[in-house]
Amino acid sequence: MTYQPQASHFVNGQYVDDADGDKIEVIYPHTGEVIATLHAATPAIIDAALDSANAAQKAWAALSGTERGRVLRRAADLMRDRNRELSELETMNTGKPLSETLIADPASGADALEYFGGLAGTLTGEHIPVAGGDFVYTRREALGVCVGIGAWNYPIQIASWKAAPALACGNALVFKPSEVTPLTALKLAEIFKEAGAPDGLFNVVQGAGPVGGALVTDPRVDKVSLTGSVPTGRKVYAAAADGIRHVTMELGGKSPIVVFDDAHLDNAVAAAINGNFYSTGQICSNGTRVFVQDGLYDKFVARVAERMADAKIGDPMNEATTIGPMVSARQRDIVENYIRIGQNEGARLVKGGKVIEGNGFYIEPTLFADVTDEMTIAREEIFGPVMSVLRFSDEDEAIRRANATEFGLAAGVFTADLTRAHRVAAAFEAGTCYINAYNLTPVEAPFGGMKVSGVGRENSKAAIEHYSQLKTVYVGMNDVEAPF
Ligand SMILES: NC(=O)C1=CN([C@@H]2O[C@H](COP(=O)(O)OP(=O)(O)OC[C@H]3O[C@@H](n4cnc5c(N)ncnc54)[C@H](O)[C@@H]3O)[C@@H](O)[C@H]2O)C=CC1
Numbered sequence: 001m002t003y004q005p006q007a008s009h010f011v012n013g014q015y016v017d018d019a020d021g022d023k024i025e026v027i028y029p030h031t032g033e034v035i036a037t038l039h040a041a042t043p044a045i046i047d048a049a050l051d052s053a054n055a056a057q058k059a060w061a062a063l064s065g066t067e068r069g070r071v072l073r074r075a076a077d078l079m080r081d082r083n084r085e086l087s088e089l090e091t092m093n094t095g096k097p098l099s100e101t102l103i104a105d106p107a108s109g110a111d112a113l114e115y116f117g118g119l120a121g122t123l124t125g126e127h128i129p130v131a132g133g134d135f136v137y138t139r140r141e142a143l144g145v146c147v148g149i150g151a152w153n154y155p156i157q158i159a160s161w162k163a164a165p166a167l168a169c170g171n172a173l174v175f176k177p178s179e180v181t182p183l184t185a186l187k188l189a190e191i192f193k194e195a196g197a198p199d200g201l202f203n204v205v206q207g208a209g210p211v212g213g214a215l216v217t218d219p220r221v222d223k224v225s226l227t228g229s230v231p232t233g234r235k236v237y238a239a240a241a242d243g244i245r246h247v248t249m250e251l252g253g254k255s256p257i258v259v260f261d262d263a264h265l266d267n268a269v270a271a272a273i274n275g276n277f278y279s280t281g282q283i284c285s286n287g288t289r290v291f292v293q294d295g296l297y298d299k300f301v302a303r304v305a306e307r308m309a310d311a312k313i314g315d316p317m318n319e320a321t322t323i324g325p326m327v328s329a330r331q332r333d334i335v336e337n338y339i340r341i342g343q344n345e346g347a348r349l350v351k352g353g354k355v356i357e358g359n360g361f362y363i364e365p366t367l368f369a370d371v372t373d374e375m376t377i378a379r380e381e382i383f384g385p386v387m388s389v390l391r392f393s394d395e396d397e398a399i400r401r402a403n404a405t406e407f408g409l410a411a412g413v414f415t416a417d418l419t420r421a422h423r424v425a426a427a428f429e430a431g432t433c434y435i436n437a438y439n440l441t442p443v444e445a446p447f448g449g450m451k452v453s454g455v456g457r458e459n460s461k462a463a464i465e466h467y468s469q470l471k472t473v474y475v476g477m478n479d480v481e482a483p484f
Contacts, residue, residue: 001028001035003092003183008038008206009045010189012052013199018042024179024206029095029325030316032359038182040207043214050220052200053145053172060201061142061170065120072117072167074195079110079160079188086187088317090156093181095325095361096279097316109160109188111443112459116164123169123464125471132478139471142170143246144222146467147215149236150185151227152178152327153282153383158227159185162248163192163202165463171223172201176215179208180328216240223467226250227284229381230407230452237455248456248466250284251449252381253409256402257287257438258392258424261295263414264436269303271412271438272387277311277365278439280324281385282331284453285410287438289371289378291392291402301369301389305351311365313356325361326384332361335384342368342377347388373401381407395420403429408450412438431457 003026007015021039028035041049060068079086087101096105125138148162159175166173177185185204192202205211209232216224216239223246226236233251240247257275259268275287292300316324326332332355339353352364363384371378371388378388392398402411411430415421421435431449434440441447441459448457456466 001033003035003089005036005038005183005186008182009041009049010186010204011045011049012203013193015186016045016048018045021045021207024182026093026181026183027328028092029327030360032329032361035092036183038206040179041205041211045205046211046214046218049174049203049205050145050215050218053174053203054220056198056200057142057144057170057172060167060172060198065123065168068168068170069117069120071192071196072113072120072164075191075197076110076113076117078191078195079106079113082187082191083107086156086184089187090184091316091324093155093183094152094327095316097321097324099319099322100279102319105154105157108157108441108443112160112164115443116168116463119461119464120168123468134475134477136472136474139473140169140468141471143467143469144171145220146171146173146223146225147221148173148175149212149215149224149226149228150175150177151284152180153279153284155181156184156188159188161458162225163188165458165467166225167197167201169464169468171467174203174205174215176205176207176212179206182206212236213239217242219243221245223247225456225466233452233454246466248458249454250458251409251452251454252383252407253284253286253449253453254289254379254381254405254407255285255287255410255412255430256289256291257412257414258398258402259290259292259296259300260413260415260417260420261293262416263296264416265296265299265303267436268414269300269307271414272304273307275412275438276387277323277385280326281335281365282327282383283439285432285439285441287410287412288382288386288388289402290387290389291398292389293398294391294393297389297391301350301367304367304387304389308351308365308367313362313364323365323385326363327361329361331384332363335363335382335386338377338380338382338384338386339366342371342375342386342388345375345377347371347375347377352385373404379405395424399424399427403427406452409453410434410439
């Protein structure tokens with residue numbers, strides 16, 4: 001089975017390659033087979049991408065917002081028309097079950113293109129009256145050339161979540177997918193071209209850290225938006241600082257879900273299952289520390305274990321499958337190691353915990369109970385299907401422990417007590433909080449992290465602030481006076 005694209009990169013409206021670039025092998029996680037071989041971008045490819053983005057951006061920004069929005073909305077339609085093809089490719093690329101990609105990945109990308117396409121025509125400055133009849137107006141202007149750098153867990157969604165607001169605001173984008181999952185961003189580039197985007201407006205260049213590093217420090221670049229881990233975030237943020245570039249950082253998490261005694265048991269259990277095992281646990285906002293109050297604790301653990309027995313692990317192309325392989329052998333090994341550490345540190349392994357032998361990168365969804373705050377599995381982001389359940393007694397304790405982390409991406413609370421729900425949500429130190437729900441990310445709502453989990457927001461009107469800048473124009477309506 002192969003999925004070899006026409007070439008590695010999409011620059012200035014066409015596929016291009018340069019065989020001098022380091023080889024990137026794309027692996028189907030279900031079988032371990034190489035399905036495509038690409039090259040990392042050489043300096044010449046990076047240069048061409050940035051030059052073409054620079055050249056395309058000014059004319060694009062000069063269009064009306066409505067005209068720009070039309071291109072984005074056409075792209076959204078094309079993406080929906082190709083949902084199955086794109087979902088299959090995303091499944092080949094990531095190993096995520098088709099039952100997920102068919103409803104979640106290109107669909108979420110299309111939502112972003114449609115939403116920001118609609119918003120493009122509404123972007124304006126404001127008129128501000130000041131003393132003596134003078135006035136000020138503001139112009140909302142594009143930043144220029146943006147660079148997007150993606151993680152491997154939601155490749156087409158991440159590319160779309162960055163491209164949609166960037167292009168709506170009149171910017172051009174050079175996107176570098178994760179070297180692990182380079183394929184679907186190229187399809188997005190084809191879609192933009194077909195939808196009428198000018199050549200050079202959206203470019204895809206492949207490569208690992210060094211290519212990302214070269215993009216982030218290039219003087220032609222005005223903004224960098226990264227989705228990735230905290231260590232990479234620190235490097236990219238620091239590199240962008242040299243040029244005082246704008247940044248959006250969507251980084252990792254170790255998010256809490258707090259379940260009180262009065263919670264609806266099955267809703268809380270279902271949310272914890274989704275928030276730990278969807279995408280085989282490879283989701284930044286997963287609620288991997290599940291705090292459950294004394295009175296419900298045993299029932300909760302038993303019910304999660306019971307429902308886990310219904311997980312269908314296997315071929316991700318089979319639409320009945322609900323748990324696919326990990327994205328890579330490396331990620332599977334990382335998760336296996338954390339499971340071992342959890343056992344060594346005294347967490348109670350209730351279910352799962354084993355690598356599934358074979359060529360694919362499978363590991364069982366895993367449930368740990370009696371986890372304590374000091375354990376490594378309760379402190380570090382695992383990025384795999386490992387749920388840790390921790391016991392708590394009262395609300396203050398739950399909030400204190402939920403917040404006792406450097407991360408602050410998401411947090412959830414399950415309770416039937418209305419005032420407590422809002423009190424706890426207000427007390428969470430996290431950018432995206434949920435009451436009696438978890439891990440839903442509609443495009444209309446801001447998404448992003450507090451503390452080390454990030455800077456800036458994606459989705460919603462809030463993203464516009466991060467892809468545009470205000471210019472203030474003061475208009476004098478009176479004679480200019482001077483002291484001499
Ligand atoms: N907050 C959010 O929205 C999300 C965050 N993530 C986070 O992403 C991580 C998993 O994804 P990975 O791909 O393993 O993350 P990673 O941090 O290893 O890589 C992310 C991207 O950065 C690039 N990169 C690496 N070093 C770089 C450098 N020095 N300069 C520029 N670019 C560089 C990589 O090639 C890749 O494209 C997890 O920590 C997860 O929590 C994942 C999805 C969503």
